[in-house]
Amino acid sequence: MPVVRIPTPLRPHAGGVDKLDLAGSTVKELFDRLGEAHPALRERLFDGEELRRFVNVYVNDEDIRYLEDLETPVAPGDEVSIIPAVAGG
Amino acid sequence: MPVDSLERYSRQMRFPALGKAGQEALCKSTVAVCGCGALGTVLANHLARAGVGKLRIIDRDFIETHNLQRQILFDEDDVASNLPKAEAAARKLRAINSTITIEPVVTDIDHTNILALVSDADLILDGTDNFETRYLINDAAVKLGKPWIYGGVIGSEGQTMTILPGETPCLRCLIETAPPPGMTPTCETAGVLGPAVSVIASFEAIEAIKILSGARAALNPCLIMVDVWDWTFRQLKIANLLGKVDCPCCKGRKFEWLEGGQGSHTTTLCGRNAVQVAVRRDEPLDFPELASRLASFAEVRHNAFMLRFAAEGHEFTVFPDGRAIIKGTNDVTRARTLYSQFIGS
Structure with missing residues (x-):
């Protein structure tokens, strides 16, 4: 199954885990399961059916915005990362 | 600078990719460090030691004891002396390297002053802790065609990317809008580890040295993400975003933060239970006059850089430019009221 990596600030909303193994053949299907x-x-990541504009998603090392957005296909072993904007410093 | 004085940089000049020519370029450079907290102190420390000819250190804040865990240029004496961060940093940096020019600027970076603060800089560095200022830096950098380096840290993780306007994606290509307040954790709510900040700021500093010494080919074109607790290091490919994303800033040349349409001058300092109230003044505040006015009901302390008093359960820190940081509230309206009540309008 593809794995979705959860960034630290969002882990409290994912039962504390750092990754989720989820079934699906596109990014959208994975996020539906999630x-x-x-x-x-999901509420933190999506505004309705759209990804929030300050949340970026990568399949392996590529931004889905220049792949096929939420329809980007995923295969077993692929790593999907949620990249939040990091404010501090 | 006489040639002999380059001796202090001999160890880095022996690094072949930098060399003497690279060092001389560093010595002739001007860098604006925006924000002098955790990231900014590490950045300024590296660049002052490396011999960047002129450093402008811009920060709006004062030093508190809870800063010392990660803000490497400050110490307990600075807290006791009520020094603004920019001034305290400048004093340390001059002691570290007296051959360069350090220019501290105690101000809140906003759309009215940013162009003047960065227009003579060869490079702008992000040492801020908020997206409002980062988008403003991005607007200014893209408009002026100047390189800048973004860095952000929370908890044990951080990210950085180098922006060469027109050549690489800008911050808005990557993150189209700033997260609304409360949607992302801050260092005050989620904590932050000093070494995590040092790692990210050090990555920013090395990319800065490459840009200033003319080694752009060695720059990392990726969004770098590091988690020092989990030991993960990732380089995400973002170069294609430049062509793909319909960026309002670097493609549309619409500078929403610079034009003042975004962001506000009076802001909640997220997670700190404090509000910054900014009132633009033509003349600097007269601290002795204000102190005598407040003396009947509050104990007032002031030096050349700030004035502090407590009233109605709030701590007020006032700067000569009229800004005040009011602790004990997150309510902007209440803070404005307190400001007019005690400081005046």
Whole structure:
């Protein structure tokens, strides 16, 4: 299964885990599964059906915005990363 | 600078990719360090030691004891002396390297002053702790065509990217809008580890040295993400965002923060239970006059850089430019009221 990596600030909304193994063949399907298991996490990432504009998603090392956005296909072993904006400093 | 004085940089000049020519270029450079907290102190420390000819250190804040865990240029004496961060940093940096020019500027970077603060700089460095200022830096850098380096840290993780306007994606290509307050954790809410900040600021500093010494080919074109607790280091490919994303800033040349349409001058300092109230003044505040006015009901302390008093359960820190940081509230309206009540409008 593809794995979705959860950044530290969002882990409290994902039951404390740093990654989730989720079934699906596109990024959208993975996030649908993620939303069923952790609705509060989905709320942080999505505004309705759209990704929030300060949240970026990468499949392996590539930004999905220049792949096929949420329809970007994923295969077993692929790593999907949620990259939040980091404010501090 | 006489040639002999380059001796102090001999160990880095022996590094072949820098060399004497690279060092001489560093010595002729001007850098604006925006924000002198955790990232900014590490950045300024590296660049002053490396011999960057002129450093402008811009910061709006004063030093508190809880800063000392990670803000490497400050010590307990600075807290006791009520020094603004920019001034305290300048004193340390001059002791570290007296052959360079350090210019401290105690101000809040906003759309009215940023162009003047960065227009003579060869490079702008992000030592800030908030997205409002970062988007403002991004607007200014893109408009002026100047390179800048973004860095952000929270907890044990951080990210950095180098922006060469027109050549690489800008901050808005990467993150189109700033997260609304409360949607992302801050160092005050989620904590931050000193070494995590040092790692990210050191990456920013090395990319700065490459840019200033003319070694742009060695720059890292990725968004770098590091977690020092989990030992993860990732380089995300972002170069394609430049062409793909319809960026309002670097493609549309629409500078929303610079034009003052975004961001506000009076802001909650997130997670600190404090509000910064900024009132633009033509003349600097007269501290002795203000102190005598407040003396009947509050104990007032002031030096050349700031004036502090407590009233109605709030601590007020006032700067000569009219700004005040009011602790004990997150309510902007309440803070404005307190400001007019005690400081005046």
